Amino acid sequence: MNWSLLKHYLLSRSFLWLLFLFNFLGSIYGFYWYGNQMAHTEWYWNFFVPDSPTSSSLFTIVVLLWLLGKRSKVLEMLSMVTNLKYGIWAVGVIITYWNANGRVDATDLMLMISHGAMAVEVVLYNFNYKFDNRVLWIGACWLLFNDFVDYVYTIHPWLQDERFTAYIQFWTPVLSLLVLTFTAFLRRERARSK
Template sequence: MALSYFWSREFLTNRYFLWLLFWCNALGTVYGYIWYGDQLEYTLAQQPLWQIVFVPDSPTASLFFTLSLLWVLYKPKSMVLNRIGHVLQALAVVTSVKYGIWAVSIIFAGWMQGGSQNWQDWMLIASHSAMAIEALLYVRFFGFRWGALVIAALWTLLNDTMDYTYDIFPWLPASLMDHLDGVRNFTVGLTLVSILCAWLALRQAKRA
């Protein structure tokens, strides 16, 4: 069996594999919200309620991807449901690529600044790398187009604005708190790169 089989349409759209991927992402999403539990409680206690939606970045990206798989498994006949699915899929690609790369980068940056390593860091590196990879693998099976991508881009840029305006960004390693401006600039730049990646992947998918 050729290695290329594992990223072929036949393998990636196999319903058994899709359900396996769905449940892995669903469980990862739940774990991600639990991981953010302390920050969610702190935000609810210290910040206006409306800001809470902008706090759990990676779990929400994982949630977008998990829901997007349902639109691959079950093609809705309703135009409205299709449009909703397309927006979710665009959000899944942009945010999964963005936060997948962001988390890995921040962990390594924290280490480089003298932060300590632990097994959870390696688990986060593996899971967040998978987020970015699976989003790029599945973009060709998603049905979204330019309008949905624009919505996803605006949402992700809005999230960045909220994070660094109201200090509700994901809690950073202590070693990076003195470099917050650099983290902010990197985050916004990565958002733009992720939008570009989604756009290029979409163009490639249309040609395939």
């Protein structure tokens, strides 16, 4: 299958509705998943707790806007950087615990596939995004402030245990910076290919 044919399928209304539905349902499940942590967190920090479902919700909104013939450069950018970051973050954390524990369970496998899909889908749709690097600073503020809140006020996603918290605390902002750099590269290459 060539790239132009794949783009045609990715932008077909039936596929976009399917993508919208899967992301919508996944977002709802994600917020449910974080319910206990949100219940144990002060209400004013609750916006920062469910990182992954917030990210998938942003992409869900972007897809809905496309279906309605609308665009939002800022929402497109935020959906890209947050889904990339939290998709990769979750896969990395799960693999870290798998390696340490020496076992794989079905729930972690489901989480790894779903979070990996978050990162893949936004890269796959890079060709359709309209934002440029001038709005990327908003994404930088979003990601880095969230990292600050997560690890200064300890509202990061609950981990299996505390064995790797220090490593995760170090690598999370590094990942944010790498995601921002990668996104800037993708958008620059997209601009050049036009």
